[in-house]
Amino acid sequence: MTEHSRERPLDGLRVIDLTRALAGPYATLLLAGLGAEVIKVEDPRGGDLARDNSPYVGRDGITVEKTHDDDISISHLTRARGKLGMSLNLKAPDAAAVFSDLVRTADIVVENFTAGTADRLGIGYEVAKAANPRIIYCSLSGFGATAPEGGKAMDIIIQALSGAMYASGGANEPPVRIGIPIADMLAPVFSVIGILSALEQRHRTGLGQHIDVSMLGALTSFVAIENWSAMAAAGMQARTGLTVQRLSPFGVFECADGYIALVAVHEKLARGLFRAMGQPQLGDDARFASRDTRVANAAELERQINAWSSGLTVKQAVALLEAEGVPVAPVRHPDEALQDPRVIARHEAVPVAHPAYENNDNLRTAGIPITFSDADTGFDDVLPIHVGEHNDRVLAQTLGYSEARIAELRAKGVI
Incomplete structure (x- = not known):
């Protein structure tokens, strides 16, 4: 575990992370950097989709294609920092019992399945609440839990639907995709705000609750801060390219x-x-x-x-x-920005490297852009290189499962 000279704000809290890709994993990355213990749950049949994102880093440095078993996608390397990794086949009959046992030990659950999927898998809020009434359960989906089911929500889809693409660029130019995955990054920030708010309410009530965040709603709320209809009524051009x-x-x-x-x-x-x-x-x-x-x-x-x-x-x-x-x-250029001594000194951009191989590429990634007067931020020195990297640690130490129980789960393909 990384040494911290002072405690972190969320030390002592445990998060069950059911997320994948970027939006959900970024939310749990923020929680991990603020001190929470995050247990990342992945499907044993391949794990998080981000594991297959090019480029990779390994013994040959940075490569476009994965050439060695221990090459790690830089996406996974950055998003899984500070997280314990366990595998769980959520479609297996015995998985629901393991999930409930995890929830009993936890404070927070975060998932970013398509709306309705967690309930169908038997790991939705009602199941979690039954196991632990204090659980704070955050669902982060493209269109919210109250929207009709269906429809995959990728960042570019949300940018298109939110109007953000026509908020940039010139009057007669095509729509402009924002160069960073803004919807995938913004919705998890709102998710963390919701989680921290629910924690504060739990201090008063003793009970958890369900938090529902929509990627479309999060980005549209940002687009809505500008008065588009008022500008149109005044005859003002809203799309003015490089200037306002x-x-x-x-x-x-x-x-x-x-x-x-x-x-x-x-x-x-x-x-x-x-x-x-x-x-x-x-x-x-x-x-x-x-x-x-x-x-x-x-x-x-x-x-x-x-x-x-x-x-x-x-x-x-x-x-x-x-x-x-x-x-x-x-x-x-982004490369220059990540070398700014101001953001480096404040740990807002931090170095990242393969845990087993040195490289001279000076890789930097996102830190925690919050500074506290009486607390630290930072990530525990753990990373699930392989799917299920910390199965034995989590199941034995956290849940108290016996070696025989763990072996049985493994034999049945549950983990």
């Missing part, structure tokens, strides 16, 4: 060797931008002399900013804008 014209000047502008992002919404900042451009007289131009007129003439203002910035390097443009107090930043 209703806040102009606000957005991404081209330089000779890259791009910068700048914000000069308020009068003081706009005047600073015009001075940086060497054109302070623009502040007295009737088209740009107030916030409303800058918005009304955003296209022309942005044309002039791009004409100025395109003749400079990113470094030059940033220096000029910073000197005038205008918020500005270079637009970085």
Whole structure:
């Protein structure tokens, strides 16, 4: 187990993790990083789908194809950190009893099956509640437990249905897929908020409850924060590509060797931008002399900013804008962003490596982006390299099963 100088916020809590792919495993990864013991339950006939995601890391470094039995998908390596791994064939007749025994020892269950699947398998909330009335059971699905069954919810499907794809890009451009799996990452954050809220309520009532989070609802709630219908009624173009014209000047502008992002919404900042451009007289131009007129003439203002910035390097443009107090930043590649000493120092991006092989690829992945004044975050030093890696540990130590019982379950194909 990783050493922590102080306790973690969720130390002492146990999570039964029935999730797979990304959305559910990210929720339980957050819980693990906050200190909970997470027992990841996988189907013994192949395990989590993420185990087969390219690329892989192993004795040959990073490869597109899996070439050795102990090569690990980087997706699995990052998402299964800090989790104990056990296998359980949920369709086997004896699996329900094992599941109930797990729930009796636990505080939280998280699943992200298609709505209705957990109930059909006999591992739904009612079964868990019967085993342990204090259990907090979180269901994370594409469309919510109250939606009609059916329909696979992948991140790109949710991005399409939520309207998010038409929130980016230019007016006459095709829809834009957000480059990170935003639906898969956002819904689990809401799931963890729900779980922590239910824990607080349990302190008062002594009882658990069912938490139901929809990926579509989570992302749509973010899309809804903008006033799309109001903008349409006012005749304002909502899709403006690299900039936000209703806040102009606000957005991404081209330089000779890259791009910068700048914000000069308020009068003081706009005047600073015009001075940086060497054109302070623009502040007295009737088209740009107030916030409303800058918005009304955003296209022309942005044309002039791009004409100025395109003749400079990113470094030059940033220096000029910073000197005038205008918020500005270079637009970085993700690899650069993960090397930022600020996020490294705060453990928001952390190193990750194959547990058995050193590599020089400087792999980094997501940490826990929360800092506590009197607690630590971080992951226990466990990882289910193989499906069922910690079966004996969980079944014997946590559930108190005998060697004979474990052998019987294995012989029957339950684990």
